[in-house]
Amino acid sequence: MGIDIEGNYKRYGPMVLRRCRFLLKDEEAALDAVQEVFVKLLRYKDKLNGDYPSSLLYRMATNICLNMIRTENRKPQFEGEEILLKIAAFDEMEDRMIINDLLDCIFEKEQKSTREIAVMHYVDGMTLQEVADESGLSVSGVRNRLLKLRAKVKQIREIEYGREKSI
Amino acid sequence: MEGKKVSDIFLERYLLGELPKIKTREIESLLEKSPDLRMRLEELEKSNIEILNEYPVDYISSEIKKRYNRSIVEKPGTKKSKKKIFLKHNKILYPSFGLLTAGLIFLFLFNFNHNIVVNKGIIEKTRIKGMKSGLYVFRKNNDKIEKIKNNSIVKANDLLQLAYVSVENLYGVIFSIDGRGIVTLHYPERVDLSTRLKLNKKMVLPSAYELDDAPDFERFFFVTSRFELNVEKILRSAEILASNIVRAATDDLKLEDNIKQISLTVLKEE
Numbered sequence: 001m002g003i004d005i006e007g008n009y010k011r012y013g014p015m016v017l018r019r020c021r022f023l024l025k026d027e028e029a030a031l032d033a034v035q036e037v038f039v040k041l042l043r044y045k046d047k048l049n050g051d052y053p054s055s056l057l058y059r060m061a062t063n064i065c066l067n068m069i070r071t072e073n074r075k076p077q078f079e080g081e082e083i084l085l086k087i088a089a090f091d092e093m094e095d096r097m098i099i100n101d102l103l104d105c106i107f108e109k110e111q112k113s114t115r116e117i118a119v120m121h122y123v124d125g126m127t128l129q130e131v132a133d134e135s136g137l138s139v140s141g142v143r144n145r146l147l148k149l150r151a152k153v154k155q156i157r158e159i160e161y162g163r164e165k166s167i
Numbered sequence: 168m169e170g171k172k173v174s175d176i177f178l179e180r181y182l183l184g185e186l187p188k189i190k191t192r193e194i195e196s197l198l199e200k201s202p203d204l205r206m207r208l209e210e211l212e213k214s215n216i217e218i219l220n221e222y223p224v225d226y227i228s229s230e231i232k233k234r235y236n237r238s239i240v241e242k243p244g245t246k247k248s249k250k251k252i253f254l255k256h257n258k259i260l261y262p263s264f265g266l267l268t269a270g271l272i273f274l275f276l277f278n279f280n281h282n283i284v285v286n287k288g289i290i291e292k293t294r295i296k297g298m299k300s301g302l303y304v305f306r307k308n309n310d311k312i313e314k315i316k317n318n319s320i321v322k323a324n325d326l327l328q329l330a331y332v333s334v335e336n337l338y339g340v341i342f343s344i345d346g347r348g349i350v351t352l353h354y355p356e357r358v359d360l361s362t363r364l365k366l367n368k369k370m371v372l373p374s375a376y377e378l379d380d381a382p383d384f385e386r387f388f389f390v391t392s393r394f395e396l397n398v399e400k401i402l403r404s405a406e407i408l409a410s411n412i413v414r415a416a417t418d419d420l421k422l423e424d425n426i427k428q429i430s431l432t433v434l435k436e437e
Contacts, residue, residue, distance in 0.1 A: 126176075
């Protein structure tokens with residue numbers, strides 16, 4: 001297979017599992033997601049670059065978990081989950097194109113999707129500057145992406161609840 | 168960055184030595200000042216050891232490779248080899264649907280008071296605190312569904328439904344031995360399928376089955392492990408036990424130390 005799965009799992013597996021546990025709050029689902037992350041690593045081995053695999057694997061774990069959350073279409077069950085569910089469900093044309101070839105984009109250093117940026121800021125608690133540093137955008141670029149998300153989410157909430165709310 | 172506000176990702180990457188130098192220096196400076204941050208870092212180091220103990224490298228890597236191989240699309244014209252089902256005798260199988268399923272929903276609701284989702288023929292239960300691993304047997308009795316206890320009396324042509332709960336072990340096999348020494352596999356449905364279980368949920372098997380006229384008893388076994396089980400090996404142990412009917416009714420299976428077993432026996436009406 002050409003990639004040292006044992007070595008990568010030993011080094012990064014615990015970090016990936018912690019990330020998946022945090023997002024999914026379900027041990028079985030988290031373990032499933034961890035394996036998916038490393039399967040995708042095998043699949044994209046030819047595109048792997050040498051810079052900071054931890055950053056890449058963390059993003060892969062986040063996106064796989066967001067997709068699992070979206071597929072489950074579940075109701076919020078724990079504090080703070082509602083925003084995560086909204087982010088997971090966020091579906092914008094630009095994001096759809098990115099998500100379809102998400103890992104190609106990651107490996108080719110394309111822009112991070114709005115979902116990833118939203119998770120970094122709203123779920124992981126990173127400042128706008130930190131998100132900007134991680135995503136390669138400017139602070140105003142990050143702010144614009146988040147405004148788009150909030151507008152979209154607000155639209156969905158207005159339709160769902162029939163009144164204005166802000167995140 | 169204050170100590171308390173350092174995001175998990177930065178601390179994880181710091182531990183791995185994969186942060187840019189400026190960020191590394193920031194965190195090192197904060198570590199000197201913040202006991203909370205130092206504690207978080209220690210917890211990460213401890214968690215690394217715990218996770219690799221709980222999910223060992225060899226085992227998980229092997230699972231990842233199997234999953235990767237399964238995900239590769241087969242080329243047209245190649246045959247997938249299938250192992251034969253290790254059954255000497257076929258029980259009649261019925262899908263879990265209609266009245267039996269509705270009855271089970273009612274029974275679980277009555278007993279456990281929680282929401283149920285029916286998903287592809289398997290009834291999933293929401294998690295309940297204080298759950299214990301176990302094997303459940305239900306019988307359709309006219310329009311009623313009843314839970315069968317150990318050593319309950321049953322008869323030929325009774326329609327039974329099996330369910331399980333596993334709170335720790337991710338993998339399991341369910342089979343039965345009857346009074347003729349016949350071994351019947353109930354889960355997974357074939358020997359070549361994964362033995363993966365759903366954890367912390369009450370799971371009903373997708374098929375109910377009708378008892379035949381084998382005498383004396385039918386004993387149901389639920390064998391579990393943290394690691395993937397070899398179904399054929401388990402069934403071979405079952406066949407050895409089943410070769411002595413007296414022992415089959417009372418003794419445990421001879422299995423490896425990391426495999427747990429529980430059983431439930433129903434007695435055949437004369």
